[in-house]
Amino acid sequence: MADTGMLNAAAAVTQPLRGTLAAGPRGPKPKNKFSRSNIIIYGTLFVVALYYALPLYVMIVTSLKGLPEIRMGNIFAPPLEVTFQPWVKAWQEACTGINCDGLSRGFWNSVRILIPSVILSVAIASVNGYALSMWKFKGSEVFFTILMIGAFIPYQVMLYPIVILLREAGLYGSLTGLVLVHVAFGMPINTLLFRNYFASIPEELFKAARVDGAGFWAIFFKIILPMSLPICVVALIIQVTGIWNDFLFGVTYISSPDRYPMTVQLNNIVNSVQGVKEYNVNMAATLLTGLVPLVIYFASGKLFVRGIAAGAVKG
Amino acid sequence: MTIQNASVSIKNLDLSFGAVKVLQNLNLDIGDGEFLVLLGSSGCGKSTLLNVIAGLLEPTDGQIWIKDKNVTWAEPSERGIGMVFQSYALYPQMTVEGNLTFGLKNAKVPKAEIAKRVARAAEILQIEPLLKRKPGALSGGQRQRVAIGRALVRDVEVFLFDEPLSNLDAKLRADLRVELKRLHNNLKNTMIYVTHDQVEAMTLADRIAIMKGGKIMQLGTPAEIYGKPQNLYVADFIGSPSMTFFDGTVDGNIMRIPGHDLPLGRYEFTSQPAPGTPAIIGVRPEHVMTGDNLRSAPYTTVVEIDLVEPMGSDTLVYCKFGGQTMRVRMDGQAQVAVGDRLTIGIDPAAASLFDKTTEVRL
Amino acid sequence: MTTTDIGPNTGPRETVRRPSRFLRNLSPKIAMLPLIFTACVVFLGGTLWTVLYSFTKSGLLPRLSWVGLDQYERLWSSRKWIVSIENLALYGICSLIGTLVIGFTLAALLDRKIRGEAVFRSIFLYPFALSFIVTGLVWQWILNPELGLQNVVREWGWTSFTFDPLNNPEIVMFGLLIAGLWQGTGLIMCIMLAGLRGIDEDIWKAARVDGIGTVKTYIRVIIPMMRPVFVTSLVLIAAGIVKLYDLVVAQTSGGPGISSEVPAKYVMTAMFGGQNLGQGFAASSMMLLMVVIILIPWAYLEFGGKKHG
Numbered sequence: 001m002a003d004t005g006m007l008n009a010a011a012a013v014t015q016p017l018r019g020t021l022a023a024g025p026r027g028p029k030p031k032n033k034f035s036r037s038n039i040i041i042y043g044t045l046f047v048v049a050l051y052y053a054l055p056l057y058v059m060i061v062t063s064l065k066g067l068p069e070i071r072m073g074n075i076f077a078p079p080l081e082v083t084f085q086p087w088v089k090a091w092q093e094a095c096t097g098i099n100c101d102g103l104s105r106g107f108w109n110s111v112r113i114l115i116p117s118v119i120l121s122v123a124i125a126s127v128n129g130y131a132l133s134m135w136k137f138k139g140s141e142v143f144f145t146i147l148m149i150g151a152f153i154p155y156q157v158m159l160y161p162i163v164i165l166l167r168e169a170g171l172y173g174s175l176t177g178l179v180l181v182h183v184a185f186g187m188p189i190n191t192l193l194f195r196n197y198f199a200s201i202p203e204e205l206f207k208a209a210r211v212d213g214a215g216f217w218a219i220f221f222k223i224i225l226p227m228s229l230p231i232c233v234v235a236l237i238i239q240v241t242g243i244w245n246d247f248l249f250g251v252t253y254i255s256s257p258d259r260y261p262m263t264v265q266l267n268n269i270v271n272s273v274q275g276v277k278e279y280n281v282n283m284a285a286t287l288l289t290g291l292v293p294l295v296i297y298f299a300s301g302k303l304f305v306r307g308i309a310a311g312a313v314k315g
Numbered sequence: 316m317t318i319q320n321a322s323v324s325i326k327n328l329d330l331s332f333g334a335v336k337v338l339q340n341l342n343l344d345i346g347d348g349e350f351l352v353l354l355g356s357s358g359c360g361k362s363t364l365l366n367v368i369a370g371l372l373e374p375t376d377g378q379i380w381i382k383d384k385n386v387t388w389a390e391p392s393e394r395g396i397g398m399v400f401q402s403y404a405l406y407p408q409m410t411v412e413g414n415l416t417f418g419l420k421n422a423k424v425p426k427a428e429i430a431k432r433v434a435r436a437a438e439i440l441q442i443e444p445l446l447k448r449k450p451g452a453l454s455g456g457q458r459q460r461v462a463i464g465r466a467l468v469r470d471v472e473v474f475l476f477d478e479p480l481s482n483l484d485a486k487l488r489a490d491l492r493v494e495l496k497r498l499h500n501n502l503k504n505t506m507i508y509v510t511h512d513q514v515e516a517m518t519l520a521d522r523i524a525i526m527k528g529g530k531i532m533q534l535g536t537p538a539e540i541y542g543k544p545q546n547l548y549v550a551d552f553i554g555s556p557s558m559t560f561f562d563g564t565v566d567g568n569i570m571r572i573p574g575h576d577l578p579l580g581r582y583e584f585t586s587q588p589a590p591g592t593p594a595i596i597g598v599r600p601e602h603v604m605t606g607d608n609l610r611s612a613p614y615t616t617v618v619e620i621d622l623v624e625p626m627g628s629d630t631l632v633y634c635k636f637g638g639q640t641m642r643v644r645m646d647g648q649a650q651v652a653v654g655d656r657l658t659i660g661i662d663p664a665a666a667s668l669f670d671k672t673t674e675v676r677l
Numbered sequence: 678m679t680t681t682d683i684g685p686n687t688g689p690r691e692t693v694r695r696p697s698r699f700l701r702n703l704s705p706k707i708a709m710l711p712l713i714f715t716a717c718v719v720f721l722g723g724t725l726w727t728v729l730y731s732f733t734k735s736g737l738l739p740r741l742s743w744v745g746l747d748q749y750e751r752l753w754s755s756r757k758w759i760v761s762i763e764n765l766a767l768y769g770i771c772s773l774i775g776t777l778v779i780g781f782t783l784a785a786l787l788d789r790k791i792r793g794e795a796v797f798r799s800i801f802l803y804p805f806a807l808s809f810i811v812t813g814l815v816w817q818w819i820l821n822p823e824l825g826l827q828n829v830v831r832e833w834g835w836t837s838f839t840f841d842p843l844n845n846p847e848i849v850m851f852g853l854l855i856a857g858l859w860q861g862t863g864l865i866m867c868i869m870l871a872g873l874r875g876i877d878e879d880i881w882k883a884a885r886v887d888g889i890g891t892v893k894t895y896i897r898v899i900i901p902m903m904r905p906v907f908v909t910s911l912v913l914i915a916a917g918i919v920k921l922y923d924l925v926v927a928q929t930s931g932g933p934g935i936s937s938e939v940p941a942k943y944v945m946t947a948m949f950g951g952q953n954l955g956q957g958f959a960a961s962s963m964m965l966l967m968v969v970i971i972l973i974p975w976a977y978l979e980f981g982g983k984k985h986g
């Protein structure tokens with residue numbers, strides 16, 4: 001039974017969030033509205049919230065100011081004169097090294113990486129989870145255990161062997177290669193997620209379908225998949241934010257700056273040593289890069305919490 | 316009892332999960348049109364056996380024959396079985412009709428035939444008005460009817476039921492039990508039915524197989540199981556409240572228990588034990604005679620009542636007898652109170668004797 | 678496999694071959710091929726390969742010429758690696774304590790029947806949606822010595838105020854820490870909050886009946902009950918710390934000088950910048966060793982104990 005230990009370890013990591021946040025507060029109830037303890041609680045929360053909200057605010061106001069105003073003034077001050085020029089410049093003209101066609105290139109690269117990676121990851125992980133929970137065969141748990149242990153290995157350890165694999169396949173430096181890398185590294189957490197979800201589907205349902213003559217794929221497409229929309233959304237969220245925010249794989253497996261994903265390009269724009277530092281353009285670019293995950297975050301609410309808690313295993 | 320034209324035969328079946336032997340050298344022949352109930356406590360391997368018959372689990376060794384065909388390695392859908400599960404296992408995203416037709420569509424049955432079979436099943440089970448609904452919008456009883464319908468439309472010889480009624484409340488369970496019996500009378504299919512409810516087993520079964528630890532302890536008609544349990548386990552398991560057991564020795568026609576020598580009289584021994592054999596006698600609460608019945612009792616004595624449990628239709632009385640607390644079932648009208656003295660009669664012919672060491676019926 | 682027939686005396690006989698175990702249910706095996714490949718070739722194979730090649734003289738290209746532990750000796754005599762390890766240890770300890778304390782405190786505050794809990798929760802958690810690059814860049818800007826926070830405080834009148842971690846090698850790691858905590862505490866808060874919600878409400882009633890104060894109840898009763906949640910958080914935080922890379926690249930690029938280098942960055946530089954593959958392999962193997970050292974006690978605590986109990 002030693003081999004299942006690790007699985008449960010990984011499962012245990014995602015366990016705490018099962019107890020849903022919707023359960024309602026458990027702590028002691030404050031006695032009255034304006035009691036001293038209440039003021040302390042709200043005061044603390046407010047100050048801390050300020051620390052968390054501040055960077056977003058600074059990004060926004062800086063990106064709407066002109067350069068002279070930034071140099072003169074205070075980074076927390078709202079813009080005296082709102083200008084969208086930095087946004088336009090960040091999108092269209094910002095320079096990375098020699099080419100100056102803005103972040104839009106990185107954005108589209110990221111989109112081109114994101115879409116196939118996410119679709120492939122979710123497809124593969126759902127099939128994996130299904131096979132692992134309902135069609136166990138000799139060795140299936142062993143492979144899964146290796147996969148889950150792999151999730152804890154620092155990426156740096158596997159970076160170079162993957163360079164070799166990709167080079168052998170003629171994919172090194174291409175977007176396709178990067179897509180495959182994302183699929184591979186997204187596999188442990190998503191497989192775990194689907195496996196645990198499918199394990200909670202009553203086994204009898206699966207048995208009934210087998211008596212009804214459905215095979216591996218028929219059961220998957222007709223019975224299991226229609227039931228797994230919520231978990232698919234969670235997996236989608238994990239993958240979209242994870243892949244969009246990736247820097248390490250982008251910088252390692254993409255050889256030409258033309259094909260860099262948005263994060264890599266952003267870093268190159270902001271940390272380039274040439275020319276004058278245009279802080280407003282930098283902040284506009286930073287915000288633009290953060291926009292996709294932020295939109296997902298604010299649009300998906302609770303599912304995001306579930307998703308990232310599970311995704312946190314990936315690191 | 317050997318079955319001539321067996322519908323389902325299980326031969327030398329072994330099944331282990333890793334090192335755990337769940338089924339051990341199990342042999343069972345089930346006749347055509349028979350209603351066989353597998354009865355046993357939780358974890359004794361009833362579901363496992365049913366799943367092996369259905370082809371949902373691979374046996375470690377042995378064979379399964381259904382309708383003269385070795386189906387040990389056949390797919391579940393190719394075995395000519397239909398199965399009904401405890402949790403109903405309806406496909407949640409399909410309508411009732413979709414649930415009923417899923418298997419037929421997989422088997423590429425022609426459309427007209429599908430419609431015919433669904434209509435028939437729906438009529439038998441009275442679920443016509445529900446066909447367009449999703450399972451989520453059905454009550455427990457309705458769901459179980461649909462689940463039975465799903466087995467029915469398959470038009471198979473053998474039905475397998477895994478505790479189909481245990482998720483229902485008591486009243487609905489009784490209703491559906493009657494319906495199931497009627498269904499069997501009409502359809503005359505072979506049915507293998509798993510339960511741990513004795514009443515279900517007694518009322519439904521042509522024969523009952525009592526299982527324990529992956530073995531069949533006794534196979535027989537409900538009357539045989541109740542009247543002539545073959546071993547201590549079955550004797551203790553069947554009957555509610557269960558038998559009271561007394562340790563003692565058999566001496567010819569006398570069973571000696573502490574304080575009493577019970578004349579065995581017309582007891583039918585399987586084999587006459589040697590004098591002085593340590594034995595156990597089990598007496599059912601309902602076989603202890605009181606009141607008017609006492610006249611026919613071969614042995615009577617007076618006891619003091621310890622505790623009274625009125626249960627409506629009858630009253631359960633606890634008293635000290637033979638160094639044990641004995642249960643006596645009396646009429647619900649009986650006027651008895653704690654401390655009363657009560658004359659009871661025992662007819663060992665209706666009791667069961669077991670060898671103390673082998674626990675087998677004497 | 679074997680052909681068996683144990684038909685009884687009655688009934689027909691038929692011999693059916695037991696189908697090959699492998700061919701039976703082939704579909705799941707085919708469907709799992711991507712997983713099998715990833716697990717065995719990419720993860721397992723890749724890891725073994727790297728560890729193996731860390732004992733070679735590989736430079737620009739991987740070469741199988743053994744040098745024993747030379748790479749490791751070089752590694753541990755490299756000033757940059759030592760600094761990286763020290764930095765990681767400092768960042769790691771501070772981040773571990775900081776995240777746990779802040780995460781739990783925030784969760785406990787939010788758990789006290791607060792109005793607007795959802796709003797606070799969204800504010801604390803949104804940074805987690807952002808990449809380390811974005812996090813690093815925005816804090817680089819806020820901590821900018823000329824135009825950022827320091828400047829603002831000085832303008833407010835406290836002219837001697839100095840907080841310039843990005844220019845000061847002594848405290849640069851704290852600059853990273855501020856950004857790291859900003860990004861990561863929200864998640865731990867969420868996990869802690871879920872843990873608090875999982876605690877039986879009767880515990881609070883019991884504590885009140887016994888007259889135990891709120892803070893004392895948290896310390897004496899609640900925290901011990903949340904041990905699994907803390908262990909989970911610990912593992913999550915620790916796994917994140919070892920991988921610390923993007924944040925450093927974006928916020929400080931390892932500077933000033935080498936004062937904010939970290940092991941992951943050392944590996945990347947050695948492998949892809951310095952054409953010094955052997956060093957990269959040795960350094961990444963050391964990172965692997967660190968993870969093993971962190972994980973083994975955890976795995977033991979989580980599973981070793983249970984088996985006996």
Ligand SMILES: Nc1ncnc2c1ncn2[C@@H]1O[C@H](COP(=O)(O)OP(=O)(O)OP(=O)(O)O)[C@@H](O)[C@H]1O
Nearest residue numbers: 332335337355356357358359360361362363364511
């Ligand atoms: N997949 C499995 N792996 C290991 N052991 C199992 C597995 N399935 C069942 N068992 C064990 O096999 C034994 C028999 O299980 P089974 O489900 O057949 O019991 P049952 O008689 O149906 O009980 P119940 O009345 O509770 O349904 C149990 O001890 C159970 O723990």
Ligand SMILES: [Mg+2]
Nearest residue numbers: 361362363477
């Ligand atoms: Mg069962």
